[in-house]
Amino acid sequence: MKILFTSFLYLIGGFFTQSVAQPARHRAAQDSLTAELEALRVQGHFNGFGVAIVSGKGVLYQQGVGFADAQAGKPYDLHTVQYIASVSKTIVGLALLKAQELGKLHLDDPIDQYLPFKVRNPAFPDVPITLRHLATHTSGIRDNDFYLSKNYYLRPGLPLAGLPMTFDATQTFIPADSAVSLPEFLRNSLTPEGKWYQPKGFSARRPGELYEYSNVGASLAAYVVERACGQPFPAFTKRYLLRPLRLRDSGWSFRQIDFARYSRLYGSTTVPLPYYATTTYPDGGFISSVADLSKYLHELIRGYQGRGTVLGPASYRELFRPQLAAGNFEDRNERNPFSESYNVGILMGFGYTGFIGHTGGDPGVVALLFFDPTSGIGRILLLNTSYDDRPSEATMYQIWNTLEKYQHRVGG
Template sequence: MRALLIPLTALLTACTTVPDRPPTQTYAWATFDRSGVTASGASGLADRRAGRALTIDDPVRIASVSKLVVGLGVMRLVEEGGLDLDRDVSDWLSWPLRNPHFPDAPITLRHLLSHTSSLEDGVDYAVPLGTTLRSVTSRADAFGFHRPGSYFRYANLNFPVVASVMERATGERFDRLMERLVLDPLGLDACFNWTTCSDSAMARAVVLYRPDGTVIRDDFQGRRPDCAVLAPEGVPCDLSGYAPGSNGALFSPQGGLRISARDLAMVGMLLLNRGSHRGAQFLSPASMDTLTRQAWAWDGINGDTENGFYCAYGLAVQRLLGQDLACADDLFGDARSAIGHAGEAYGVRSGLWVDPARGRGIAFFATGLGDRPPRGRTAYTAIEEWLAGHID
């Protein structure tokens, strides 16, 4: 949950001037237009033990911006005819996904991608090896009390279900599927849970720290992790018998993408160019419109905005309304509307935002922030606002 709304007068007096001093010292950012990166910056250490400086080419666990990239993979499968946004996902899962309060209401990919499925994070969405996603989503506390399609509530649990559907539709493991569908075609040296990244990307991994300097994640010293998935103590980390579709949470589709600021900017350019990548059509303009079009917008009663942070959402794509003073999502301080996604996990705050009207965008992340970094003038933190201020 985001911090409480700040006074309306602070929103009205916000400006776009970038402060001289950032609220933290470990960050990377890259601005871009439809053709490429236009400016960038980085500060701090990617690896304190090695004394390695952070650059815009170092991959970090980008948190929930991962969801947007998963959305690209879904639309690739939709265009191939392997998936349908409005079909009951139970047809692929081979088991019934139903809110027990509305057993007659099918849940679709459109519901899952737009966070209107009625799934909630009342259960742990980090489902370990040896446990099925079905066993988790069969619990009553995995669901809220709204009919699927009628109410927005942001829930990470939606995306393990999406990943399971993708796996069942193709017979491929999620991490490898995303490499084939999205990461390789876009030329990104990125991966989910480190399985498909290059050795050079592994050597540049950004270590995540708590504010007191202790390590949280990804301190591999250039080596690949012994186990790329969550495995309980005593359970061998053996994926050779894994049945695709049984546990789409394994490779963290909700937040486990490791990607650099430069490669994230490439994803942003795809949004600006409406699905075109280096002169070739990666996704059709119609598919890009489907992802970015407003699938849900707050009308005062039909969703949980988390104190003004979520005011509109597409399919795995967040929308900033900016000019709507009923919300607190004016990240850029100039009533600018934008599309993209924010991320927050393990002391990281991240963002990928594009302004289609101006043809500009920014990719950024900051690390070592802890659970409650200083808030800004909006529902975002001070560091997110500072980094976003680099866009022209």
């Protein structure tokens, strides 16, 4: 949901299908890569993680490393599932474009024509907010003070003794019976009569002018898809994305996945977190595995190359078209290769290097998914442990860079 690391990401790799017909040099490179990843894990900064290298041809490499449950000794494997945090927003982008293909909405429609409540920036009450504004983080909607204190709730029926009820100074896990639905949260946060409404939850800039990353805005976009298409957002994405791509491990809630495969999440290697869910689930609550994300990244790469299957060519061109100009940014770092906010497509991030994808971070989750449009190779990293110091951050970089080192050696 929130980006835990604006100081990190990018540099991308390829996709993997282990085949007995692979050349011996590829198998040897894969074995060497696995050994290097295991050596990084035993440094002790992360309990478990999954990685993949993907190309437009298929999966070049994928591997689970370490433990999904360190206390139980349960391995982290290719079908271990966990939250992917803000990488989830890219799925909202595809859903918006699929709904547009179906004639249910248009990106330049005002969102108010689909909502049961009116959302306007109080500084610009006569200026409508459009779906494109939401999809490019230029709506002016900000995450207010209640986003972290009212959004994350505990999964009922599981023991909580000894587990932390806060993740940091602002992020609180609330009881399940205090959770509200996504529409309730949005109404209470975005309308003046709402109990969590704050004027500072909106920018002082006109809608469409300024890029400001917004979790609430992304969740609102998913709710518009739900309203426009007349079916719950999870059902819409299952029909038009998960089933066509055969994403069998994935879903938007614990009910939609095999919970026996769910990874424990950790605040640090020794601090397991309680099982939690989020009210604004579209902005970061997609649950998936490295195996499924490899299929998803394969589709994104093929879509960029004009060979995608879940969207038509015109929709993919829109998804990957940089939507903003320099004037839409107040603080644009043009030298940091690990910033995904140099530009944006339809909820799809771009770095100044040209890499395309998204990063994500939530309690116990670090996620990276990017591809290089020039080489057509992409990389995935899912961690089940938050990093909280320089050494663990450095190890995370080493894992990511090790994938890059091998991306041309593990497959053709």
